[in-house]
Amino acid sequence: MSFFLSLCGIFFLISLSTYAIPHILTWLMPQQNFLKKYGRRGVKPWAVITGGSSGIGFAFARKAASQGFNIFVVAYPDEHMAEVAKMAQDAKVEYRSIAIDFADGPLSDIQRRVSEETRDLDVALVFLNAGICIFQDTALATENNQRLFDANVSGNVRVFFSLYPRLASRPLEGNRRRGGLIMTSSQVSFFPNPFGCFYAASKSFWSSMATSLGPEAYAKGVDVMAINPGPTETRVFTNMHDLDSLKMFRKFVQQPAAIASLVWKTLGRLRMFSRDAGPLTWGCRLVTKFMDSYVMYALFSMAAHKMSDYKKYIEGREPKPLVHCAGIRQVTQSMKA
Ligand SMILES: NC(=O)c1ccc[n+]([C@@H]2O[C@H](COP(=O)([O-])OP(=O)(O)OC[C@H]3O[C@@H](n4cnc5c(N)ncnc54)[C@H](OP(=O)(O)O)[C@@H]3O)[C@@H](O)[C@H]2O)c1
Numbered sequence: 001m002s003f004f005l006s007l008c009g010i011f012f013l014i015s016l017s018t019y020a021i022p023h024i025l026t027w028l029m030p031q032q033n034f035l036k037k038y039g040r041r042g043v044k045p046w047a048v049i050t051g052g053s054s055g056i057g058f059a060f061a062r063k064a065a066s067q068g069f070n071i072f073v074v075a076y077p078d079e080h081m082a083e084v085a086k087m088a089q090d091a092k093v094e095y096r097s098i099a100i101d102f103a104d105g106p107l108s109d110i111q112r113r114v115s116e117e118t119r120d121l122d123v124a125l126v127f128l129n130a131g132i133c134i135f136q137d138t139a140l141a142t143e144n145n146q147r148l149f150d151a152n153v154s155g156n157v158r159v160f161f162s163l164y165p166r167l168a169s170r171p172l173e174g175n176r177r178r179g180g181l182i183m184t185s186s187q188v189s190f191f192p193n194p195f196g197c198f199y200a201a202s203k204s205f206w207s208s209m210a211t212s213l214g215p216e217a218y219a220k221g222v223d224v225m226a227i228n229p230g231p232t233e234t235r236v237f238t239n240m241h242d243l244d245s246l247k248m249f250r251k252f253v254q255q256p257a258a259i260a261s262l263v264w265k266t267l268g269r270l271r272m273f274s275r276d277a278g279p280l281t282w283g284c285r286l287v288t289k290f291m292d293s294y295v296m297y298a299l300f301s302m303a304a305h306k307m308s309d310y311k312k313y314i315e316g317r318e319p320k321p322l323v324h325c326a327g328i329r330q331v332t333q334s335m336k337a
Helices: 002-028 034-038 055-066 080-090 107-117 142-168 197-218 244-252 256-266 279-290 293-304 308-314 329-336
Strands: 046-050 070-075 095-099 123-128 179-184 222-229 274-277
Touching: 002 256, 002 274, 002 279, 034 123, 034 179, 046 055, 046 142, 055 070, 055 080, 055 123, 055 179, 055 256, 070 080, 070 107, 080 095, 095 107, 107 142, 123 142, 142 179, 142 197, 142 222, 179 197, 197 222, 197 274, 222 256, 244 279, 244 308, 256 274, 274 279, 279 293
Parallel strands: 046 070, 046 123, 070 095, 123 179, 179 222, 222 274
Antiparallel strands: none
């Protein structure tokens, strides 16, 4: 028995330390100069950011601009585009954009427009970040979840198809890397998210992409990573004030700039293809080290129907369907209707 317990202890320590050491080491390291790492002499490189007009994407755009990258934003057509244009002007870098709704219109248009409008640019960094979040009884959410899937997965996939082959064939110069590809995932990519099932699944898609593509692309000279933030102070989070379950997460909210800082500390280092960001994400990951996910899912299923949100929205005390999101105006409008 004691042999068995010692073995369990050893496995747990290995699991914990192989998780904590790369996270702590990269956290202690200084932020990298991506211009030196991915830029080429005599050419000003571009960073393409989907959803770069606000929140986490805006923080990526600001950080890249501060290091001298020109900025190309692909985002929902609204007033936020002007803010990022102003930011680029202040940082004295060039700025271009495509205002397009990922959830409305043929997906092939996204790929064609991104390919055409970046053709003359030296794209060195790509951030697949645009996304929305919806909490609703999945049985009622078909239309909203279709929009979410198009925005979070399909639209970004089309940008990936346009730009990843170009990153992978960018000329190598000295000991510089060809480029970087960053995908904004989430803590819910590995943790149950009842009522936000499509959101969680859309984020798992990008985490899975990063951990498979990362090892494939590394040898080619392209650095790939998924960043898994917990609650972050952006419209995705602030627009969800009505959810009781999210109120307790307010204590753990982090700033978008902190997410950008972790990307600048991590990309291409220690072959870390997926990185958790923020205390809640680290806590959730630790739970997965203590217990098998089977037990965790079972515990969630025991608790889900006792949540106040479930009682309010699923059992019909609030007959209006719960749709909280940011980024897609049509969905917000349908909520008000
Ligand atoms: N905030 C959090 O707690 C949190 C936690 C984990 C992961 N994330 C992820 O972080 C990413 C960025 O979200 P955020 O928190 O920074 O929220 P945000 O401020 O609302 O940013 C979302 C970005 O995506 C764009 N976008 C949304 N729908 C789009 C569509 N249909 N077509 C094209 N662009 C669209 C928005 O464009 P406009 O600004 O023009 O509307 C905006 O630039 C998302 O993928 C989200 O899932 C957020």
